[in-house]
Amino acid sequence: MALLQSVLCQVLSWKGICLVLNVVATGLVAVAAVWTLKLLVRHAWYTHKLSCFNKPPTHSWLVGHLGQSKSVGIFNNGEEWSRRRRLLTPAFHFDILKNYVAKFNSSANTMHDKWCRLVAEGQTTLEMFDHITLMTLDSLLKCAFSYNSNCQESTSEYVSAIVKLSDLIIDRRQNILHHWDWFYWKTEQGKQFKQALSIVHRFTREVVQKRRALINQQRETEAQSNRTKTPQRKKDFVDIILLSEDEDGQGLSDEEIQAEANTFMFAGHDTTASAICWTLYNLARHSHYQEKCRQEVMDVTQEQDGHEIEWEDLSNLPFTTMCIRESLRLHSPVQAVTRRYTQDMALPEGRTVPQGAICLVSIYGTHHNPAVWTDPHEFNPLRFDPTNAQSRASHAFIPFSSGPRNCIGQKFALAELRVVVALTLLRFRLTPGTNPELGSSSGGVRRLPQLVLRAEGGLWLQLEPLNPPNVKEPLDE
Ligand code: HEM
16 A cells, blocks of 8 residues: 555656656657658568669659649458449449430430520520539439439538548548548538538438338238239339349448448449530530531431430440540549559569559550550540550550459449430530630640549630420320
8 A cells, every 4th residue: 555655656747747758758659660661661662672663753852742633542452342343233234224215304304404494595506414413413423323313403511522522532631630530520621521521421321211112111011912023114213223142142231332332322423414415515616527427416316306315326326436435545534443462463665563562554554555555635536436446455455453342333434425425416516615714715624533523713715505495295104
């Protein structure tokens, strides 16, 4: 007892407190020093190993290439990813995509109706990203959840939350302190992020739970009435992944399905919007190509009163498709992807990328490589004429990345692109517009690489309606 008392007196005395603080501070400094040393050694090792490769100039010795890379990073555990990928793949089968074409038509029609109204009111020049992003969100919600958000006409809480999250992600990347979770969640932006995220999660949770209940109810009705089938709804994305099972008969849990639905929404809406915007921009700048595409679309649709693009029409738009591909080359929505090497990778000339290194594959660089593409900055759809494409390396054109982790939604995206571009050309003549605030012409738009490729100051096009608005709503189901 006496011993304890004397120790306590020592510790609680001024001298004792100083001693304890001293020990704690020395410990912290030692930990920080070891940690810094470890980082420096690791950095030196990677610098040495990678010194045989060319690298771009750095902004400063301290931050290196930080902020120079814009990439889509979808990291998760390999086995987990491959199981999910297998379960998701049926949702992008041609038979399912066919059902989505009517939904693309319907969302494009809503947008074009709005454009006609705005033009009639005297607004002939519009910022494309604002309109087209809402349109792709609208159509994705119809395809993924059979949910009619009406987000092109009125504010939708869910859609606003998605747009907010995308803006906050870009903001966060630019502020180094915000990379630190503990700090970020205490900031105003962090709080807004959590709030928007909870809206998105609540929405998908409710959709998935309601759909599971509906499917279970349908099964029960079928079992009770001894019927093999009740009248079938057309299946959407949630249906397909709710019903899919792996080799062991295991499906995805509600939480996994929600996560996939969120990925689908985030990966699908602004990439496709960016691709549509830049295709329209490139066609606005090249009126002869625009006219050629319009003629092709008119030929294909004349038997249908020119009101709707159908699944079968998509393969009859070869020149329009070439223009879309050339636009994906020149203005790739995703500028780069990253990969972590799980093993040493030997390259020609005795060079090796060490295991653990993160490699950034520049899609922009690949698509503008002058060794592969003559006049790489020119918009020339004839590059994608099948006869010219044959002589090119298979990986010269990778807007959807390549390999097992490539874009699962690429056929979906290409179908939507063709429908929206075709309908737009049928109804409007496009010319480069002027940003009313900056007064600069769209003829000299600068790329703005954010989560996807956008345009500095927006992408403004002038619209001239070609026919009196006479758009029929196609049947969704
Ligand atoms: C023009 C439009 C699109 C472009 C340019 C694009 C581009 C890409 C790229 C480059 C990747 C690979 C990312 C990486 O390797 O790290 C990717 C992955 C992905 N994309 Fe797309 N995408 C588009 C549209 C879509 C659509 C419409 C959907 C869904 C409806 C979608 C869903 C996904 C998903 C889920 C992944 C992750 C695949 C995986 O990790 O297995 N994308 N996309």
